[in-house]
C-alpha cells in the first residue's frame with residue numbers, strides 16, 4: 001500500500017463489529033496488505049487502564065461528561081501511539097469503535113452537546129477522521145440476546161431507552177456523513193454482512209496496493 005487507509009466498525013453492543021473486523025483483516029492480509037487491528041476504548045496500556053475504569057460496574061455514578069473526557073483521553077493515546085504512526089507507514093488500520101461511538105453513546109445517548117463532543121474528540125485525533133466507517137445496525141434487544149448469560153458491563157447495564165437513543169444516534173450520524181458512514185443490516189448472517197462490507201472495501205484496497 002502506498003498510502004494509509006483507516007476503517008472503523010461501529011454500532012450498538014453485540015452488533016458483530018469484532019467478528020467482521022477479524023474477517024476484514026484476514027481478507028486484506030490475503031491481498032498482501034499490512035493491517036493494524038485495534039479497538040476502543042483501549043489498544044494501548046494507558047487506554048486499557050482507562051477502559052477498565054469506564055466499564056467497571058462499581059462506577060455506576062459516572063456522569064456523561066466524565067465519560068466524554070475518559071473516552072477522549074484513551075482515544076488521544078491510541079491515535080498518537082498506534083493509529084497515526086501506522087497510517088504514516090502506509091498501513092491499513094481497522095478500529096473497533098472510534099469517534100462515532102462517543103457521538104452515539106455520550107451525545108445522542110447521554111445527551112451531551114454534539115458540537116462539544118465532536119470538537120473535543122477532533123482535538124484528540126488531530127482532526128483525522130476515518131476514511132470509511134461501517135455501522136452495523138441492530139435493535140439493542142438483539143445485542144442483549146446475543147450476549148446470552150454473559151455479564152453486562154457498566155455501559156451495557158444502562159436502560160434500554162439509552163441504547164435505543166444510541167442506535168438512532170448511529171443512524172443519524174450516517175445521514176449526517178453519508179460519504180464516510182455506510183449502514184449495514186447487522187441481523188443478516190455473518191457471511192452476508194461480510195459480503196456487503198467486502199464489496200465496498202476490496203476495490204479501495206486494490207487501488208492502494
Ligand SMILES: Nc1ncnc2c1ncn2[C@@H]1O[C@H](COP(=O)(O)OP(=O)(O)OP(=O)(O)O)[C@@H](O)[C@H]1O
Nearest residue numbers: 012013014015016017018019020146186188189190
Ligand atoms: N451476523 C451475526 N448473526 C448472528 N450472530 C452474530 C453475528 N455476528 C456476530 N454474531 C455473534 O454475536 C456475538 C457478538 O459479536 P461480536 O463480538 O462480533 O459483536 P461486537 O459488536 O464486537 O460486540 P461488543 O459491542 O459487545 O464488543 C458473538 O457471539 C458473535 O458470534
Ligand SMILES: Cc1cn([C@H]2C[C@H](O)[C@@H](COP(=O)(O)O)O2)c(=O)[nH]c1=O
Nearest residue numbers: 013040041071097098101102105155156
Ligand atoms: C469507544 C466508546 C465506547 N463506548 C461504549 C460502548 C460499549 O458499550 C463499551 C465498549 O465496549 P465494547 O466491548 O468495546 O463494545 O463502551 C462509549 O460509550 N463511548 C465510546 O466512545
